[in-house]
Amino acid sequence: MAKITKKAFGELKNGRLITLYTLENSCGMKLSVMDYGARVQSLIVPDREGKCIDVALGYEDLKGYEADDKYFGAIVGRSAGRIAFGDLPIDDKTYVLECNEGRNHLHGGSLGGYDKKVWTAEEKAGALTLCYMSPAGEGGYPGDLKMTVTYALSEKNEVVVSYEAEANGDTICNPSHHTYFNLEGFRSGSVLDQKIRIFAEKYTPTDNELIPDGRILLVEGTPLDFREMKEIGARIDAPFSQMRWAGGYDHNFVLDRTPAEEEAKELGLGEDAACPVDYTKLHKLAHVYAEKTGVYMRAYTTQPGVQFYSGNHLDGVLSGKAGAAFAPRAGFTLEAQVFPDAVHHANFPQSILRPGKEWRAQTVFAFGLA
Incomplete structure (x- = not known):
């Protein structure tokens, strides 16, 4: 069971005090999460x-997070990703989002x-559970929606992110986790030499505003083909419209739903x-490897897709942890x-999500060496 410690992390402009919780296992792995944005700070x-x-990329203090517009380490929602024109149709009603x-x-x-x-945090059996009640109308969304996110850290170096939600009216529920990873360390610079495999034969192409156009296409023959391990930077500047419009990778991949059970058993995960x-x-999402450090990350999920983003619009801010400047492509x-x-x-x-129905999802980031 992970050990949990906590400390004050600062005060928001509105006077709310924020706490940073750190989960630590016996292998020396540590996961620090705050109750502001349910964010992973390290x-x-x-x-x-x-x-x-x-x-994990992030800021040294709370001021950085309060000013942040890059979603460092955050839970994003109600709906992650883009919705065209802020137009939300549900059945015969249309809602206007910000x-x-x-x-x-x-x-x-x-x-x-x-x-x-600011989420309500509670320690439960070595895990950290955070809850937020989003009222109807917030951001333009209909229905009150109660969201619960639980972070757990196993003795097998698995970071487990579990979601539960329920609403009192018809709404949509599609949160996600937005940590920028750099497996060479947050101060190491570009992630372009790190290798990734995404378990997806298809993706959803977008227009020049990065809104999906409704098609589902094969990755074969495109710079989005990561069915085998490839360096993130190998084709990131290819003369391909999808890459030009996004300034790199910022695309939704349609996961193959490759079963995770056999691989997990071989690695001793879930034990x-x-x-x-x-x-x-769970099914396989991605494998990522950094040769310089030997760190290997395997990701698994219950969700049907994954947005792979190569940090194209990071802007070199100087207020990162330890004075780090996170330039474009410093994290994914x-x-x-x-x-x-x-x-x-x-x-x-x-x-x-309909009233009376409970929604659940889970994503796991398992760390090891290769």
Whole structure:
């Protein structure tokens, strides 16, 4: 069972006090999460030399997070990703969401987004559970929605992110986790030499505003083909419209739902009785490897898609941890979710949550060495 400690992390402009909780296992791995935005502030893992490195980009203090517009470490929602024109149709009603990225809605909006909310935190059996009640109308969304996110850390170095939600009216529910990873350490610079495999044969192409156009295409023959391990930077500047419009990778991949159970068994994952994970309900999302540190991350999820983002619009801020300047492509995200703008495409999986129904999802980031 992970040991949990906590400390004061600062005071918001409105006077709310924020707490930082740290989960630590016997292997020396540490996961620090705050109750502001349910954000991961640091994720410390051992490298091949036995040194502990922090693989999560973030800020040194609360002021950085309060001013943040990059979603460092946050839970984003109600709906992760983009929704065209802030237009939310549910059955015969249409709701108007806040447009916070040009004429489109992104990650729940700048006013109603989960990343800017103070969550209620509770320690439960070595895990950290955070709850937030989003009232009807927040960000333009209908229905009160209660969201619970639980972070757990196993003795097998699995970071387990579990979600539960329920609403009192028809709404959509599609949160995701937005940590920027750099498996060479947050101060190491570009992630372009790190290798990734995404378990997806298909993706959802977008227009020049990064809104899916409704098609589902094969990755074969495109720079989005990560069916085998490839360096993130190998084709990131390829003369391909999808890459030009996004400035790199910022695309939803349609996961193959490759079963995770056999791989998990081979690696001994899911065997921590104090942090149980049922890998029969998970499928493979991605493998990522950094040669310089030997750190290998395997991701699994119950969700149908993942937004792989290569940090194209990080801007070199100097207020990062230890004075780090996070330049473009200094980190990557793997945002497990229902496809962006699904409400406008009947052929996509949908994220509508009805009253009386409970919604659940889980994503696991398992760390090791290679």
